[in-house]
Amino acid sequence: MPPIPTSNNMGLSNLLEVQNLKTHFFTSEGIVKAVDDVTFKVAPQETLGLIGESGCGKSVTAHSIMRIVPKPGRILGGEIRLGLDKGVVDLADRDMSGSELREIRGKEVSMVFQEPMTSLSPVHTIGNQIRETIYLHRTRNRREATEIALDILARVGISNPDQRITEFPHQLSGGMRQRVMIAIALACQPRLLIADEPTTALDVTVQAQILELIKELQEQFHMAVLYITHDLGVIAEVCSRVAVMYLGRIVEYGAVRDIFNNPQHPYTVRLLRSIPKLGHTRRGEPLAAIQGSVPSPLNLPAHCGFLDRCEEAMDGSCNRHVPALTRVATGHSVRCFLHSEAVDAEGLELTRGAAAPPAVSQPGPG
């Protein structure tokens, strides 16, 4: 369906609502359910962190929102509702035309990738790469576009923008390249910035610079950020709320303080204990490693994905059903049978997939 033409976006109190998103990859070896029933929201101007280990589906979630899921991947179901001035659009709608998508991509939602070297074009100047988005969404006038580009380069902290604009990516350092990526993403002042591991390839001192920069720009541009990372420290640094992903599903969701100070899912608990913390972890004290490794995402089991690695797994529930995302406190939900007595999630639990019967003790909706 094309965007519903309403006068405002009153239909959505959040900027972005992802509901029951399913993105699967149909490979020759089987179906990889990279994202399976993911639900979260991002309020205007907030920063939501999406954390998980490699292969948990956090990047595919981002690619789904941008509608850049590569083949053989497909968005199978769910909704990605984005509140715009002209109304609410569903980005998961497969009938959406290319031109409608291009209206949104780069203008309302834009993305910063992990590897600045591979995501910038090596044969175009920095200036041309920034101007490309500006031409598409803001102005066709070359001089105006150049002015906007210079302004944005200065704002992301690049010295001598006049000179840099004529240079190529290989002439810049890693940190500078990532600044250019951010400049391109922000050139049209999007409402939502998706940052997919933007500092993973950078050194700590440069990472600190980029994190500060994103925080600053977020305030200046009043934008929301979906921050994808595997680094708990970065989450603590920039996010207000966090969604923890494991094997294609969100297993815990809550305010950053709840997640760090009162984690409920066994995976989150162990993950937090498994990293050495500067000044807190004593030498020789063994870290709480999580046994085993992430199971193959091919043909996901019809039970809790963390079962084989969980020390608290219960027979009869954990090995039979997929637990529902259940509310344990205001704004704090967990997908685990240890907490399935606490029911009625605020429009969040919603795990009624065909493969997954609802949690045993959970009453019907409504």
Place this chain on the structure above:
Amino acid sequence: MAAAVVPLIEVRNLKKYYPIEVGMFRRVQGHVKAVDDVSLEIFPGETLGLVGESGSGKTTVGRCMLRAVDPTSGEIWFHHEGQSWDLAQLTHQELKPLRPYAQMIFQDPYSSLDPRMPVFDIIAEPLRTHSLAQDRELEDQVKELAGHVGLNIEHLRRYPHAFSGGQRQRIGIARALATRPRIIVADEPVSALDVSIQAQILNLLPRLQKEFGLTFLFIAHDLSVVEYVSDRVAVMYVGRIVETAATKRIFSAPSHPYTEALLSAVPKTSPDEVKERIVLHGETANPAALPTGCYFHPRCHYAEDICKNEAPPWVEVEPGHHSACHFAGELTLSGAYPKS
């Protein structure tokens, strides 16, 4: 322990320059000073953490120590059972009998193992190369090694692709242990692994250190990992060591401004932590065109005129704590630990 403890490895004024060649006749136009006058000691049984950002030369130091690359100049003394060798002077023939004593663990478990070799042969290769074991004995030793690092001995006939990242790193560790080395250079052994797997390896290394009586040079950029594994830490900045001290001291009372900045850049461990951040301006110096004086002065918040003109001396701030800063011991720098 008295001062009489002989270091296992003693590196003196190590330099490794790579020539920059231009033109058809490969005229040497200058040098990239990857390692520029590094001296350090590693004592038996300890773990020395070597930290620095990318391009600081930490990997090159590790490789020079094993003569995986040949240093431009300097001495690398290896002291073992009353004998001493300057590894930098030996020919490759002369080095061969010493090779079993020093081994390496690599960063990327996906590219450091031969994909066409079964795991058994990967682990057995050093034993065969140095004719340390044959036939039955070889098999027993490989199985024992696999057991030590937590690999299933049933799986030894498989190829590396059948293993996950964490298990591959275990294979790499078993191979490094095969010759019963005295020292292991571990170059970013956990940075390519997921956090939950990283902890498994971080728990394994100290256990093996005890069981095999190992000495580690642990190269890493992640400061919390380095703090967790190291007895002493050396911080490198563009080819030079700027500070060394016992782990506790360097993290609680750094005496070089670069160390301070590096510590402050580590992300918070919890959202409630209040952290004062020193954001460094600019970029790491280019090792092909180094600044004058102290290499760090263009980014240093405390720099004064002397820093631009003179290279800093190597000062002992307190016993066992050295720093290359004109103002070492005079500045009040904050460490990584909360003040309370």
